[in-house]
Amino acid sequence: MKKVILDCDPGHDDTLAMLLAYANPETELVAVTTVAGNQTIEKVTENARRVMTVAGIRNVPLAAGADRPLVRELSHGGYIHGETGLDGYDFPAPKVNLDKRHAVDLIIDLLHGKDKITLVPTAPLTNIALALRKDPSIMSNIEEIVLMGGAYTRGNVAPMAEANIWIDAEAADIVFRSGVPITMVGLDLTHQAKATPPVVERIRTIKNEVARMAVGLIDFFASTYKEHFKFDAPPIHDACAVARVIDPTVVKTRFTNVVVETQGRYTYGATVCDFDNREDRPANVHVATHLDVEKFWKLMFDALATYS
Numbered sequence: 173m174k175k176v177i178l179d180c181d182p183g184h185d186d187t188l189a190m191l192l193a194y195a196n197p198e199t200e201l202v203a204v205t206t207v208a209g210n211q212t213i214e215k216v217t218e219n220a221r222r223v224m225t226v227a228g229i230r231n232v233p234l235a236a237g238a239d240r241p242l243v244r245e246l247s248h249g250g251y252i253h254g255e256t257g258l259d260g261y262d263f264p265a266p267k268v269n270l271d272k273r274h275a276v277d278l279i280i281d282l283l284h285g286k287d288k289i290t291l292v293p294t295a296p297l298t299n300i301a302l303a304l305r306k307d308p309s310i311m312s313n314i315e316e317i318v319l320m321g322g323a324y325t326r327g328n329v330a331p332m333a334e335a336n337i338w339i340d341a342e343a344a345d346i347v348f349r350s351g352v353p354i355t356m357v358g359l360d361l362t363h364q365a366k367a368t369p370p371v372v373e374r375i376r377t378i379k380n381e382v383a384r385m386a387v388g389l390i391d392f393f394a395s396t397y398k399e400h401f402k403f404d405a406p407p408i409h410d411a412c413a414v415a416r417v418i419d420p421t422v423v424k425t426r427f428t429n430v431v432v433e434t435q436g437r438y439t440y441g442a443t444v445c446d447f448d449n450r451e452d453r454p455a456n457v458h459v460a461t462h463l464d465v466e467k468f469w470k471l472m473f474d475a476l477a478t479y480s
Contacts, residue, residue: 173200174315174417175287177279179237180410181209181295182219182258184393188386188472189294189320189410190220194229195475198418202289203282204234205275209295209339210249211257213239216295219258221266227382227479234268237275238298241340249335252396260392261385279303283310290417293347294320294410296336301343304350314352320413322358322430322443324459328401333441334359337432341441345432348443354457355425356443357416361460362409365468367394369405374473382479408472415468416460422467425458 176199180186194201204224206217217236224234240246253259271278280303283289291314293300300317303310321336321344329335337344348354367390375383375390390406397406416423426447433442445459 174198175200175202175289176417177203177205177282177289177291179205179207179291179293179295179299181207181216182223183210183216183253184258184389185408185410186294187223187389188408189414190223191227191382192411192414192472192475195478196418196471201232203278204232205237205278205299207237207295207299208239208246209336210253212248215257221268222263224268225264225266226385233271233278235271235273235275235278238302241296241298242342247339252400254392261388275299276302276306280307280310283313288313288315290315291317292413292417294413296340297343297347298340301346304346311350311352316353316355318355318357318413318417320357320410322356323360324358324445325360328359330441332439337443338441341432341434345434348430348432355416355460356430356457357413357423357460361423361463362412363407364463364465365408365412366405367408371469375476378477380479383476386476411472412463415471418471422464423460424462425460427455427458429453429455430457430459
């Protein structure tokens with residue numbers, strides 16, 4: 173069983189990533205940490221509490237982290253995720269309490285334990301960069317960083333930049349240059365994980381409240397993706413990173429050099445993937461390229477069915 177810290181900003185697709193990480197028998201969700209991204213830190217943290225309440229996730233510490241990027245002002249994704257950051261389901265009052273530690277300190281404390289841990293950031297990389305800067309010794313206990321972010325073709329908030337990287341490219345630059353093993357699950361991969369009408373209907377057949385929550389959230393997510401991106405179905409980005417941890421055969425990758433652009437006037441936040449080794453820099457990132465869609469959705473269906 174792989175120990176996982178989910179660093180997230182719930183967020184519709186973050187929610188499905190959390191549900192998958194908690195329910196799958198191959199992963200042990202040892203902590204959930206939040207960071208400002210899809211919405212403000214207050215809203216995404218409240219959303220994590222709400223989701224964990226509905227799902228009955230009581231034995232996993234939850235800690236709030238950075239409320240802004242390292243050097244820039246926060247620009248959140250409310251136009252996609254709604255006013256609350258998780259519109260589409262009528263959540264009950266949350267019953268999950270916050271850990272008193274800052275998310276960065278919780279991450280560091282857990283990484284000083286006896287077991288190696290996989291970090292799964294599905295949000296801006298601010299918390300991860302801060303943890304690496306505050307205590308570089310934790311790197312020896314990081315099994316891998318499997319992040320949702322980046323792209324090697326085009327972005328979604330800028331022509332060449334994906335949102336999680338673009339919100340805090342300076343933090344992403346620190347993480348990508350850290351020397352820790354990294355898998356980048358970017359838009360080129362996650363756009364293959366669309367929640368099509370047959371997928372949603374399959375989830376509707378799962379008769380529990382968590383599945384009903386998932387359907388409501390996906391339906392809202394579908395409406396904003398259609399409005400802003402003209403997608404016929406919404407991509408469930410963040411759960412792809414968790415699926416890669418559970419079963420590496422779900423995601424094919426290419427090992428190459430990736431740098432994060434922090435200076436470009438038009439390309440800030442781009443993840444520059446040198447597949448042809450034109451710059452003769454050492455490979456540092458496994459870049460996700462192809463999703464086994466059938467395996468991915470089976471993991472999601474099986475996970476949702478485990479909730480009572």
